[in-house]
Amino acid sequence: MTHRAELLSTARRDGDRRAAFRSEPVERRARPKAELEREYRDKRYALESPSSPSTESRTSPNPLAVNNLQACLPRIHLLLAVALLFTASATASLEDAETALREGRYDDAIAAFEDESVATPTPRLYKGWIEALRLTGRYDEALARVDAFLEKEPASVELENTRGEILYERGRIDEARGAFEKSNSGGARDHLVAELNLAILAYESGDVAEAMRGFDRFIDVYNQNSRLRAEELTAVAVACWYLGATNPQLYRDALKAFDEAKALDPASHEPTLLVGALFLEKYNSPDASSSFEQVLGVNAQHPEALLGLAKVKAFDGSPEALTLTEQALEINPSYVAARAFLAEQRLGLEEFDDARDEARKALEVNPVSPEALPILAAAELLSGDGAAFSEVERRALEQNPRDADFYNKLADIAVQNRLYERAVAFSSKAVELNDRSWSAYGALGVNQLRLGDIEDGRANLERSFEGDPYNVWNKNTLDLLDTFPDYVTTETERFELFIEGSESELLAVYFGKVAEQAYEALAAQYDYRPPTPIRIEVFPSHGDFSVRTLGLPGLGALGVCFGPVIAVDSPSARPKGQFNWASTLWHELAHTFTLGVTDHKVPRWFSEGLSVLEERRALPGWGDDVNLGFLAAYQREKLLPIAELNNGFMRPTYPQQIGISYYQASLVSELIERDYGFQAIRDMLAGYRDGFATPEVFQQALGLSLDAFDERFDAYLAERFDTVAATLRLPPEGEAPPTEVEDLASRAERDEFDFIAHLETGRRALADGDTDTAEKHLERAKELFPGYAEEGSPYLVLAQMHEDAGRSKRAATELQTFVDLNENHYDAHVKLSQLYQELAETEKAAEMLERALYIYPFELIVHEDLAALLRESGRYSDVVVERRALLALTTDRAQALYDLALAYHEAGDNVSARRELLRALELAPAFKDGLRLLLTLKAAEGDA
């Protein structure tokens, strides 16, 4: 420990030349919620993410896992050695070759090195030549160049480390070890790099103690030598990085050493690349991005910088990740790390066969790649081939019996595919193999929380955070857990409702009711009953919901389903009218069924489509409906075929694509049910459960290939939307529609099929008081696009117009159509209820208020009105529900308890009535109405 302290003190003596580690550890302390919310707003980790089960797949907390780093270390040192030589004297043509290499003109560089090799066959020239070959994936040629040099200089050990690194890239580990040993014992100029590489090999073969001793020695090297070269400082930095697992302070020292290396050799890309990787590992994507972009600014063809940036993009949830990875592979088709990363992204898209193919290609280059093996294993597992999985697992453990990162990666991928129990099992194995795998503890904790195991989850998160105080996910989640004592758990028959204390009394009533109804309906639909209790967590702060889901704020979703645990925004988490909490809950609960019935193997698109379909089935207006965005996408042929529909959720390429994909997926389910019956959907789910891929599932359940189904689906879309889509008269993409009143009016006059022109002309005519013109155009707009129920819908405008004119019945008709299409418009529901009351249609009035409460249940007056309407309709047991809600909202508790008691009494439940009445009279013993009711109850008891 002494020498570590020396290194740290050296950093201080150097006078903070640069902040040693710009990525500060995050501090854990109990903080006021407002402060947390402020922090959430200020964070830069905003993620755009779709809702529901696999949203977290795009935000794998540690996309550049340690094993990725380890795999790239040896070759990085090779390049460092080359870079160092750039600074020494050289011939003009050698300098040209080296410049070409630095700038990514690899063919020019290789040709120039080859030309120059005749005149100056030095280690420096050969290292540059070999590096150019390595970066372009020509490993065998690179080894041949090493041999060619040795033919000229048989006694030299100067290229042994380089040879070892190329052999390592090919997975020839024993040979690589021999080469590193030869370099180290022979006193090669880069023998310290070789020594580091030997420690890395020890680490990767499971001899962690030996590896740590090796890394530890580099601190002595640093402290005892003030004149280290850049490559040696980089070796020190990498050693500190490994040692950081035992002492997080050493990550700062790693950065400091990297900075020193960069200062000594500004031409070298390697310290910058490693700094980028370290920042990314420590969850600092902006600084990581900056590092990789710095390298790409000089060499846009650098495959390692491209891959690094791809990983940053993946971390940020950006679809550019895939393109960047493919660019890296164009430059180096044998780039194992990039191939493995591509395979991993394929897995995230549930393209298991493609992922398997990519992983196998990577393993053809390096059969023991610690990056590719877990991806192949995951692909086998997700394809349902347990034997193949076990074989890959055996291969990985044979290589490194303590390879915690193999299981860490499997856990990540399991989470991406919503296999939370598997993830817990993999993380548990990881911590068994390496009790300092902090990311494993973190993943274990987070996934235990997702499965409802709060105590164990918290304990593992605490342990993870202790070892890795940079992990903002764990920190945020732990902060959120600190607020859990403010929550109240309410149990219903099948649910455990976990709701913040101030809202619990009110929301538990409604969430419990909706959840129980949904369970019954879905159980009948799917012929499956998920294990209970199902835990529903309701968060009054969207930031808290987001942290519960992803560990970070910024999630765009309203709810998420982990299977046995559902987390949702409380209706108070967003402005009134922004979402319908009940349909959201129904949607998420449908996931619990489709995930459960398939052992979590249902593809994302199918699960989402069914959830939307189930929403629509539950209540008029619920679930996505056709909108302008969908019709525009349809008309512009931007809808995806079934085989690619997952991309619409997980790798959207244009705004609104996620929402459009939800609707499209629901239409697919709807078509299947229409043409084949719901049993076909059950059969499809069974097919997924049995491990079949989508093409097989369609073939077995529907007797159709995917292409054939796509054709049928196209016909279905045409049948439903061709007419209405044509009325949109969409301008060419990227061109704004006309907005001038005259333009619109003349369009409406000359084109009776122009929906937008009629709608806008009607609205503007109404604003000008010309109701006749307004009505004519608005009615036409309705005819053209009857499903249009967004803000400004003709139904809304006409309803207002009719109401202003005293035509309540017509206003009610318009609003009824509107709310049957739009589930979120609170005011429209309330207004419609008032109209029905005016029209003496009590039951309809009550129904509208009940539906309004599914949007926003916090307005006391609505509950009061609803209770009265229900009473008038004789729905006494529903009056009880409203009275219970009012109890939570009013400050006049005695009155509310009395009203509740009366409701129970009228519903025939005198036992509950007596209980609530005593509570009322306990507060207000002189309450005359209450006392009278007490006598009534007593008399009724006597009569009974």
Place this chain on the structure above:
Amino acid sequence: MSVFDPRRSLGVAVGRPRRWIAVAVAVLVCVSAASVSAKQTHLVIIVGLGGEDSYREKFHRWASDMRDAAIQRYGVSEDRVYYLSENPEAYPGTVHSKSTKESVQALFTELEGAVAPGDQLFVLLIGHGSFRSEESRFNLPGPDLTAVEFDLMLQPFSGQQIVFVNASSASGNFLPVLAGSNRIVVTATKSGYERNESLFGQYFVEAYAGDAADTDKNERVSVLEAFTHARVRVDGYYAEENILKTEHAILDDNGDGEGMHELGQSEGDVAGTVYLHGDAAVAEGFSAAEVEADPELARLVEKKLELEGRVEALRLQKDSMPEDLYLTELETVLLELAQVTQDIEQRRQSE
């Protein structure tokens, strides 16, 4: 006989002294209903400088509502309601005099002879306040009155129950100056630094003018109920408007000068038992004279108050009793109370 005799339990509950204040008051009320009915409430409403017409109108409306509620709802005699206004000419017949410093001081001097020991003196200030040089003032036409000056005016009333409510802005520093024995002091703000327009007065008056504040359903509004109602309504207003709350009303009823916004164990027990008129019989729909003239009615009223006291005492035992037993006991008392209440109702209907 019940194991939990509330009267016996009163004497042993030494662990909760503050709560016993309320019980003691309740018991006092129940055993001396007839004598309580003889006590009178004297209500003084002082509306200060409005500054603008909109404020003048608003302040007058609040004052009028309070005056009407006191007289019409709670039976306070009109000649014991004193309304001082910036502009008495505008409201002939209702305003006692102009609300200058001199008039106010003269009124309190006059009241020294009119307010008997045991009576209640209820003072409500409506208007603007200020806080300068560490001194809170209530703004009047002409010279203002300070908290210290009000305290001097109240000194002669040491034998009376005083309720002093300053509903003006920046009124918070009145509380520590005026707090004392037999005094309930309420201010619209927690300090002199909360200088923005205060809404507290509007909702405090609303509590007396309507039924919403009567949360214990005894058809009377205690000072505590009025305070709580106003506080909750003020909170609701700021929350609904999504603006930062600039007023935090406080109440002191134990004389320690430490007013509390969210009432807890140290405040509120006395305020919960003090009503605008202080005459229980009136609340049952009978005048004090009618009760005195009808021994059976007097017995019922007294019985009712006694039973209410037993409920309160029983409630204090709740935590130490098995729930079933508690509920059984409670129901027994409440059934008796219900019967007595019904008898009183029948008696009134037969009048």
